[in-house]
Amino acid sequence: MYQTTYHRAASVSDAVKHLKKSDDAKLVSGGMTLIPAMKTRLAAPADLVDLRHIPEMRGIAVSGKTVTIGAATTHAEVATDARIAKACPALSHLASHIGDPHVRHMGTIGGSIANNDPAADYPAAMLALDAIIVTNKRETPAGKFFKGLFETALKEDEIITAVTFTVPAKSGYEKFPNPASRYAMTGVFVAKGKDGVRAAVTGAGEDGVFRSGEIEAALSKKFEPAALEGVSVPSDDLMTDIHASAEYRANLVVVMAKRAVVRANA
Amino acid sequence: MSEVSMVVNGRKVSGAVEDRTLLVHYLREHLGLTGTHVGCDTSQCGACVVHMDGKAVKSCSILAAQASGSEIVTIEGLANGADLHPVQAAFKEHHGLQCGFCTPGMIMAATDMIRRHPEGLDEATVRAELEGNICRCTGYHNIVKAVLAASKTMAKAGKGKARKAA
Numbered sequence: 001m002y003q004t005t006y007h008r009a010a011s012v013s014d015a016v017k018h019l020k021k022s023d024d025a026k027l028v029s030g031g032m033t034l035i036p037a038m039k040t041r042l043a044a045p046a047d048l049v050d051l052r053h054i055p056e057m058r059g060i061a062v063s064g065k066t067v068t069i070g071a072a073t074t075h076a077e078v079a080t081d082a083r084i085a086k087a088c089p090a091l092s093h094l095a096s097h098i099g100d101p102h103v104r105h106m107g108t109i110g111g112s113i114a115n116n117d118p119a120a121d122y123p124a125a126m127l128a129l130d131a132i133i134v135t136n137k138r139e140t141p142a143g144k145f146f147k148g149l150f151e152t153a154l155k156e157d158e159i160i161t162a163v164t165f166t167v168p169a170k171s172g173y174e175k176f177p178n179p180a181s182r183y184a185m186t187g188v189f190v191a192k193g194k195d196g197v198r199a200a201v202t203g204a205g206e207d208g209v210f211r212s213g214e215i216e217a218a219l220s221k222k223f224e225p226a227a228l229e230g231v232s233v234p235s236d237d238l239m240t241d242i243h244a245s246a247e248y249r250a251n252l253v254v255v256m257a258k259r260a261v262v263r264a265n266a
Numbered sequence: 267m268s269e270v271s272m273v274v275n276g277r278k279v280s281g282a283v284e285d286r287t288l289l290v291h292y293l294r295e296h297l298g299l300t301g302t303h304v305g306c307d308t309s310q311c312g313a314c315v316v317h318m319d320g321k322a323v324k325s326c327s328i329l330a331a332q333a334s335g336s337e338i339v340t341i342e343g344l345a346n347g348a349d350l351h352p353v354q355a356a357f358k359e360h361h362g363l364q365c366g367f368c369t370p371g372m373i374m375a376a377t378d379m380i381r382r383h384p385e386g387l388d389e390a391t392v393r394a395e396l397e398g399n400i401c402r403c404t405g406y407h408n409i410v411k412a413v414l415a416a417s418k419t420m421a422k423a424g425k426g427k428a429r430k431a432a
Contacts, residue, residue, distance in 0.1 A: 006268055006285040006331040028332070035327045036309045038286075048285070050332060076321070100398025101378065102312060105321040106328065182397070 002044040008053055012136050012159055015049050019157050022047040027159060029072050030106035032099065033115050057110070057161055062087050068164040071110025076101070078109060088129070090171035090189065090264065094121050097175070099182065110160040113145075116152050116208060118239070119183040123209040125173065127200035128189035131165035148207045168193040170223065172264030174256045175203065178243055185244055186252035188215070190260045192223050199257055204249040206237050215257045223265070225258040270334035274299070275343030283330050290314045292330035293340060301341040301370050305400070312399035315371040315378075316340045322378035324398070341370035344377065352423070353377050353416040362412035364403035375399050376413045380420055387417045 009015035019025050026045035028034050029052055037043040051057060057072035062083040069078060078084055079096035098104055098112075098121055112122040113133060126133065126142040133145045135158045145153045154160070168191040175187030184203030191198050199215040202208075214234075218227045233253045238246035271280035274297060281296055293299045293316070304326055305313030314326040317339040325333075344351040350358065353376045363369045379395045380387065387395075392413045393406070401409060 001286045001288075003284070004286050006329060008331075008334075031329075031332065032309070032327060035288075035329065039288075039307070039327075048329075052332065100312070101382075101395055102315055102322045102324045102375065102398045103309070105318075105323050 001038045002041060004038070004045055005047045006050065007047060008050045011054055012056060012161060015051055015054065015159055016136060016157050018047065018049040019159075025049055027051055027114070029108040029111040030074060030103075031111075032103050032107040033111065033117065051110070051159070052108075060084060062167075065167045066164060067167060068162055069109055070162050071113075071160040072108050073110075075099070075104035075107050075109070075112075079104060087167045088165075088171055090173045090191075090260075091125055091129075093263070094125055094173045094189070097121070097177075109163060113163065114152060114154060114160050116146055116148075116150050117183075118149050118205065118208040119178075119185070119187075119203040120209075121173070121175065121184060121187060121202060124184075124187055124189040124200040124202035126163060126165075127209055127211060128191040128198045129165040129168060129171065130191075130193065130195070130198060131163050133160055134162040134164060135160050143211075146209050151208075166193065170264040172260035172262070172266075174259035174263060176252050176256055186249050186256050188212075188253060188256040188260045190215070190219060190257060190264055192219075192264065196220055197223060199260075201253050201256075204238050204253055206239050210237075212253060212257070215253065219257075219261065223261060225261045228254055228258050228261070268331045268334070270330050272333055272335060273337045275339060285329065285331050287330045288326055289316070289318075289328045289330050289333045289338075290325035292333075293325060293338070299340050299342050303367055303370055305367065305371070310398075310400065311368070311371070312375060313368050313371040315374040315399065317374060317378060320381075322375050339374075341373060344373065351377070352419045353380070353413070356412040356416035356419065357409075360408050360412040360415060362404070362409040363401075368399060368401045368403075372396075372399050372401065372409055376416060379413065380417045383417070384421075384424075386421060387414060389414065 007018045025047035058070045061068045075095045075098045085092045131142045171191040173189045175184035186204040187202045197219040218231045233250045235246040235250035238249045240246045267282045303313035305311035309327045316325045
């Protein structure tokens with residue numbers, strides 16, 4: 001790892017101050033992606049600003065039909081929270097399958113969303129739940145937040161502080177994990193809310209997470225796995241790598257969507 | 267350089283470290299606690315697992331500066347003098363190791379797992395929960411047996427304590 005200078009932020013405004021002072025600072029929360037990337041010198045920020053000790057960024061609130069999760073809330077906290085399990089069990093399920101137990105004790109929802117890894121789980125949930133990404137500057141719907149591979153709408157000095165969404169009537173998430181890395185080779189989050197059905201796909205798109213119009217159209221007619229019989233998803237913009245071809249992933253999208261609906265209806 | 271201070275195995279420690287120092291290197295090289303191992307160095311293998319504020323974490327993927335102010339327990343902090351911790355005793359009894367390199371991480375992961383499952387463990391849960399720990403010798407069979415046995419022993423001991431308290 002190259003040299004870096006560590007700063008522990010006491011508040012969001014304190015974190016912004018540290019960001020502004022440096023030409024080359026990165027935010028670290030759980031650090032489960034960033035620290036390994038720094039070890040391999042894929043990332044080499046001059047300054048690191050730690051968000052893990054900012055009380056206002058932690059915690060879960062469920063008020064009526066609105067769920068709010070602080071950005072520095074860990075995967076383990078989301079996975080084991082009784083209110084989330086009641087309001088949106090699909091999200092508990094998703095959080096409990098990220099990485100391994102030790103990674104879940106550190107990794108955070110804000111970090112996952114800000115990094116926008118094309119195979120990360122949370123971006124699919126945010127997009128399907130039509131979540132709002134709250135920063136120190138504004139509120140952005142997930143549909144306008146995720147821009148491409150590791151790219152988001154975040155501007156300089158902008159910090160995700162929380163995410164918020166309306167509890168869906170039904171939701172489900174299923175992924176086909178890579179047998180070695182356990183990242184989603186394809187994962188599908190389906191949500192049925194008052195404005196219809198949304199289905200978001202991770203691990204498959206060349207430009208990261210996306211909504212599948214084919215899956216949404218079929219499930220809007222009937223929210224049952226049978227509605228997806230014979231549905232096919234184009235492989236044009238899907239990833240091909242050593243693990244799977246674009247065509248294989250296109251098939252996985254439909255299979256994972258079916259399983260996600262089974263889970264949502266269970 | 268950063269001044270870090272933390273409680274490691276019940277002992278207050280502090281010192282100046284380079285900001286890029288990983289927690290595992292602080293433990294091994296600054297404090298001489300070499301029971302915590304570096305296996306893969308890429309966050310996959312779990313040989314470096316320690317407890318930070320009561321939770322299992324990978325000390326090879328956390329900076330010492332990030333851990334400053336926390337309470338750390340390593341494999342050296344588990345036994346009570348000459349009495350092995352029930353998880354250590356179970357690994358010995360069930361031969362849950364061959365070369366032993368992964369064992370500190372396995373045991374720290376297992377104690378955390380047992381803490382998080384007071385309702386008890388079954389084989390499928392133990393296998394799923396060992397996702398973050400790799401053993402290249404034994405094929406996990408005896409490790410799983412040891413964790414299940416320790417979980418039962420600790421549940422019994424816990425009930426005994428609860429009765430005494432009542």
